[in-house]
């Protein structure tokens with residue numbers, strides 16, 4: 001079987017549905033609606049029209065030669081998901097799921113969000129389709145991504161700051177699941193990444209795989225060959241699986257996921273789930289997980305809210321165990337260096353999440369040498385991160401000044 | 405050992421129904437949680453459901469979330485669950501069930517848990533986030549050890565799913581009264597009665613209703629159609645605000661709802 005054909009509920013020993021019985025009917029209903037939609041050419045056509053008239057797809061690729069000078073001279077090509085409407089890859093998935101919400105006849109959507117990009121995309125789709133919208137966001141994240149909270153509210157969504165647990169993405173998912181248990185009759189849960197119970201890992205991947213399908217063609221046209229390596233950051237793993245998918249069965253293309261290593265993967269403060277976790281069950285699926293000896297989830301840490309998650313999508317766990325994809329940690333410091341480097345060499349300010357992939361690409365470039373071509377998922381833009389970046393660099397760069 | 409089935413039967417034969425009390429292990433500390441469970445059992449509660457505090461309790465509302473978070477801050481470890489089970493069973497003859505989110509059992513080892521839990525005198529496991537479809541390993545381990553296996557039935561479950569849940573449950577079926585999480589509610593949902601009727605129609609013997617029950621009147625009305633009433637948040641709140649004395653008073657109050665209802 002081709003790797004691209006994996007449909008869940010299991011990816012090897014990972015995946016499944018570990019949720020309260022109350023949610024099974026809703027998951028079954030969603031799975032059936034999606035199967036229906038897949039069989040209906042009208043659905044794909046409607047989504048394609050939305051992407052060309054609203055999202056701004058296809059997104060372009062941009063070669064980054066001045067950045068590449070710092071990456072061992074390898075060719076670096078950026079897939080520009082940052083140029084999508086709302087500023088990240090999250091919209092790809094949200095529009096698909098919003099169309100499914102319409103097919104389900106439901107009038108309200110809920111979502112969790114970490115960096116706020118998935119929340120903004122969901123609030124945007126809710127405004128566009130006239131749906132009621134509630135977004136759950138950890139209190140810590142509402143503070144470090146305040147701009148996105150304002151965007152969601154402006155778009156008409158209710159934003160609930162989640163105060164339980166670590167007050168970040170994992171707790172936002174818990175509260176969204178609690179809401180959904182009580183509201184499934186009217187509400188669809190637009191899940192933001194390729195984690196969670198079946199069918200989300202397969203469904204979200206299917207809506208994100210357009211990233212790699214476009215990029216594969218675009219790189220072939222530009223260079224006449226497939227890239228040697230593909231690099232993406234991994235939070236739950238949706239932009240990564242989105243760009244990997246088209247290449248899964250291309251044996252010559254190495255796939256690299258870069259996880260947030262916070263202060264360092266060997267310190268207690270990181271979010272390097274595959275690199276440092278072990279298999280367990282969280283948020284409805286069996287996958288790699290940061291957990292203590294007892295199976296309590298360990299709070300993750302990352303400067304990037306969108307990668308600050310102690311779990312990861314089950315398909316990534318499977319690809320890691322198969323050896324088809326390689327997952328490596330990238331520290332806050334390395335990501336912030338790459339963040340600044342791309343800004344200054346190419347005039348593109350990336351999301352801090354995406355900066356982890358850029359830091360990984362620098363590392364890969366040095367390893368693979370100047371003949372290599374590396375395709376990088378630039379999953380989002382950095383506008384939302386300006387406060388974090390200003391604070392970070394004014395400390396590190398006090399002698400240099402912010403505008404040297 | 406008294407099984408939860410025999411306790412429920414005895415209550416039913418006497419014309420009433422069973423009262424099952426939930427408390428988290430380690431809240432507010434390990435010893436008090438053990439004393440609290442014994443207090444419930446000495447004051448009219450028929451069986452205990454010990455919750456294992458967990459970092460991501462998606463089935464729980466604010467009261468139980470806060471209590472289990474405090475238990476974890478105060479040093480709860482999963483091994484305390486087994487300690488609590490044997491300490492309670494040494495002091496009193498009654499069924500002690502555990503309610504645990506699945507990852508805690510997976511990490512302990514499903515077979516290892518079944519063995520140690522049986523040795524501690526436990527009677528069964530309630531699995532809020534493990535559906536029968538994913539439970540092969542637990543079904544084998546519980547069949548081997550004879551532990552009760554309590555799956556949840558929800559108002560949204562299809563008839564086919566209810567059938568699976570009832571066939572694979574042992575002890576009782578945890579009948580979720582409402583589409584929601586744990587926590588006291590002013591009214592126990594009418595959905596509970598409908599769901600119990602559907603379970604009866606497929607031959608379920610013991611259907612116990614949980615979620616939202618906090619008064620003697622609610623216990624009484626639930627036991628008009630169900631075999632047991634499960635109370636969690638109301639006991640946790642009583643323990644939190646007034647300690648063992650308040651918990652005892654709450655147990656006596658709720659137990660008054662269990663007698664001769666039909």
Ligand SMILES: Cc1ncc(COP(=O)(O)O)c(C=O)c1O
Nearest residue numbers: 117235236237238239306379380
């Ligand atoms: C720009 C960007 N990239 C990446 C991520 C991480 O999510 P995923 O791993 O699902 O792509 C986020 C999440 O918020 C994001 O906003």
